[in-house]
Amino acid sequence: MFGIELSMIWAVLIAVAVFLYVALDGFDLGVGILFPFAKDARERDQMQAAIAPVWDGNETWLVLGGGGLFAAFPKAYAALMPALYIPIILMLLALIFRGVAFEFRHHGRNAGKKWWTVAFSAGSIVAAAAQGLVLGAFVQGVNIVDGVFVGGPLDWLTPFSLLVAAALVAGYALLGAGWLVYKTKGELYERSRGWVKQLALLVALAMGAVSLGTLGVDPRVTYRWGLTMTSIDWNTFLPVAPLPVVALGLCFLLWRGAEKGQHLQPYLYTVGLFLVGYVGLAVSLWPYIIPFAMTPQEAAAADNALSLMLWGALPMLPIILAYTAYVYWLFRAKVGDEASYH
């Protein structure tokens, strides 16, 4: 269709879905990560109210990412999921706790409310960390022979994947803090500005560490960046060199945005920061759907399945984005004490 490989179109669509997931569910997971740092129960209620109407839609992008991978690239899905068994299950269990906690926190009485407050926060942290472990394990590559995972159950557990997990928790916390700056007022808004400034520094360091780590996972990545131990291939390096510079610039803008008391900008700068990291990753791993083991073409479903889905996705995705944007617009007001329907 349109002279482009269907598998490439789907690889791009799924990459977009995953990015939208990170940018959207990232902020509501981030709010959960910041829960322990709130002053009191009232502040935590406001934090949750800032995400309650939209979190379910945000998490649906994760289902589209997983379901889309199954549908468009069944061979990649079948090879990756067993390899990432433990972190994926961990993520799912954590998402259960924090997902039900939205409602349960309001129905619990003393001990119940405390328990679900902790569950919401711990669930958000563990889910973010588990996604980081998945990402780290994915980047460092999984042991696949003839399209089947042949490694051990703990292959994913390496210093690199732990580093990525920590970085992603910090990154989501920054998204959450940015979102709270946008959605809250008064004391909580001031507190959120402080979180943005602290986390901007932390995330800048974490991104740098992960970037260096990524260069170390495979010589093919360093080659992609035009780097070797002893020399720099300027023709390869120069086109991608702006990425880290843009990332640093965004960190600064975001710090200054919080300093100056901007509202929506810090969140958007953070999304930009994630986008830079995402593009950097794409540069490093192109053109693999499972790094160095499987390309989208090799992993793709049959052409008639891909084309049927594309005919559905072409009209549906704009409609989904339109009503999602509409719902965000409906709930654009900053939250106060009255936001809950309970």
Add this chain to the structure above:
Amino acid sequence: MDLDALLLSRLQFAFTVGFHIIFPAFTIGLASFLAVLEGLWLATKKPAFRNLYLFWVKIFALSFGMGVVSGVVMSYQFGTNWSVFAEQTGSVLGPLLAYEVLTAFFLEASFLGVMLFGWKRVGPKLHFFSTCMVAFGTLISAFWILAANSWMQTPQGFETGPDGTYIATDFMSVIFNPSLPSRFMHMVLAAYLTTAMVVAGASAFALLAKRAIPESRAALRMGILMMAIVAPLQVVIGHESGVVAHEHQPAKVAAMEGWWETKAQQPTLLFGWPDQDAETTHAAIGIPGMGSWFVAGDSNAELPGLNAFPKEDRPPVWLTFWSFRVMVGMGLIMVALGLWGALLWILKRVDSVKLYHRALVIAAPSGFIAVLAGWIAAEVGRQPYVVYGVLRTADAVSPVPAGSVGLSLLFFLVVYAIVFTAGALYILRLMSKGPDTEEPPRTDEPPGTALGAGVKSATAGEA
């Protein structure tokens, strides 16, 4: 693949999908019920309908949340535990599930936010529209997931491609496979009945406790109306589903009925103890010829028993047999309660017969039991295949060691037990309190204002 990992993966899938189905079975019906309530409120402006809406929407939010999080698990479990199944069927079933996400999940999730948090923020028409979109989304979702599952029961419209995986030759015949129409109808009606039983049970409980009288009387009648019409209709649809199953999955029907010998005048067994090893059903009490008459429309029809199939192709008989009986039993209870209610309605005694109210309270979970039992019969009866006649369950499992699966199963058991207990507690607590009404509050609790909520949470302590 060692047997342990296979067995553990099967247990885990059965447990997680069984847990999951409880919530859609309830929320599909409840979403439609809420749409009807809101429509009635907008049309009549009777406060009872608004109060009912605001009451049931809280229960909906709790149940829907549990359905969402347990549903996300399912979309990843195909890969984590059934990667061979995922790889083999991806080009056939993948698009169906992708369409479910694109046409249903986003619709439900986005408009749920408006439904729960928009009551005071958006106009009544937009709010009603949102409720309708959520209800519509649950039905679309049911359609796609039933299409996928029905294809696994009665696969068609595919061939084996050069790489050994299945490729659709005709997606229309994949989607509209033989068992889809009856099974989709069967599931939607089951969801409506499940909701009707819960609504009727909760309303009867409120009437027994003399709470929220106008609301409970209205909701009780809506529940009875649904029961009286849908429960008998469900018997007809369920029968149709059985006829289709007999045509395409005769071994499943033989297991449901406990038939071993192939013969004319197959019985309908009221009781029996199927014994897989002895290839017989002990202590069978049944009505000769009735089974043949039900399934083939002729009591003299010769129908295959399990002995007609090689041992390795037979489903586990005891579980299929008994879960089928439990489902039918629950269905008959619902039919009886529906007719009893209709009779009382005609006699104008719906609100006064306490015995009927007590019966409804006891029967409130009957829909859940029927749905679980029915799905067990359908899924266990499909064994030993995951895609009937095409792919064996034993060949579909992931290359994951038993230790990992055992650990994850243990965690699912613990986490779901906690979540289920808390969710059930909160829902039952809401139900025992009943809808808020215009009647003056009976306690000295502050009214439901922002100030009041602040006072309440301050006295409830820090959390």
